Amino acid sequence: MSKSPQRHALLMFLTATLVLSACSDKSKEVASENTEAAETAVEEVADNEPALPTADYFAPILATAEGTYSECEAIGRGAAAGLKAGGSAVVAANGKVSGAGIAGELTADMEVLLVRQREGNAAPTLAMTVQNDKFMLSLMEHDDGKKQAGFGIPPNMTQCKVTKPIKLSSQSLYASYAYLMDAKTTIKCLNSGTFSFDDVAYQVAKGVLKIGDETYDLNTLKMETVNIGSDKRMSYLGQTPDERSIMVFLDPQGKVSNLQVNGKGDKAFACDVSP
Structure with a gap:
């Protein structure tokens, strides 16, 4: 492990102090042992230094996704195989997704893409995708006002109706x-x-x-x-x-x-x- 100049200086100071206090062969042996202990302690302190807090980019995503999605149905390969996913899907405040045969979770380490656009004086539309290699949620607003949600991993997806306003669409x-x-x-x-x-x-x-x-x-x-x-x-x-x-x-x-x-x-x- 490489040492920063500050850590190296601290280690040298501790080592010098221990060596100067050693007045016999026995004390030199103890000093050597204590030097190794000091080096370990310095490295442990450096490794345990608190990292700067990370920004919460995910809060608006989770607030937008939370809610109930109705009239769910299987689409893609699942539908072709006869899979039926009726009922409603629910995204809880903690990101857990359940219902309509869906089991997944939205977490802050997922990749997110948001696109909000408007044409002329028309109302803006929003598309949102949240995904990793295990699960995906997509929300889509169409020009005619229709809104849809998709859950799962392509090509096995469940599509549901969105009956509430999409929060991220209501403002820039x-x-x-x-x-x-x-x-x-x-x-x-x-x-x-x-x-x-x-x-x-x-x-x-x-x-x-x-x-x-x-x-x-x-x-x-x-x-x-x-x-x-x-x-x-x-x-x-x-x-x-x-x-x-x-x-x-x-x-x-x-x-x-x-x-x-x-x-x-x-x-x-x-x-x-x-x-």
């Missing part, structure tokens, strides 16, 4: 994650016009993202995409009606790590704010 995806995305700082960005790294003011607050002289209203975007990986990192993509776009990448602690902006004309920023 930014609004659902504002508690993590809001920020105010100065970051270094590569300016595509000058090919130099500039200090650029960056702020997200009250639904508005500002970087340099570019401004984005995150509540009126024509499309938003959120991707949450099993590595507990999140990316947010937004596209404006005038075809400008932003991409914000958050680390497991909810801090901005990278940012890409394609603004008006040829204006673009590529920013890396990771340490």
Whole structure:
């Protein structure tokens, strides 16, 4: 195991103290044993240092999925084999899924894809997929207002009706994650016009993202995409009606790590704010 400079210095101090206190062959033997014990203790302390808390990207997903889904039926290969899955499916507050022949669980280490988009003045629609190699939940809103849920692993799926509003569809995806995305700082960005790294003011607050002289209203975007990986990192993509776009990448602690902006004309920023 490699040692950090701080751990190495602490180990050397403990070793020197023990050696200086050894005045006989016996004490030197004890010092050697204690040195090994000190090294082990230092490594154990370092290994037990608390990690920074991870951001809760999954709470809005679980809150949206929770509820009862009706008129469930088998689709795909299961339906072809004669499998019938009548009744209702229930997603509990803890992520457990049951009913209609379904047994699964939604957990924070699953991969998530959210897409919320609108065409002109039409109401926005949402698609949500939460999955790992054992289970998948999908929610889909159609332009005609019809909503469906899918449970299982393709091609063996159970499809159910969604009779309640989908929470993540009722507001922008930014609004659902504002508690993590809001920020105010100065970051270094590569300016595509000058090919130099500039200090650029960056702020997200009250639904508005500002970087340099570019401004984005995150509540009126024509499309938003959120991707949450099993590595507990999140990316947010937004596209404006005038075809400008932003991409914000958050680390497991909810801090901005990278940012890409394609603004008006040829204006673009590529920013890396990771340490």
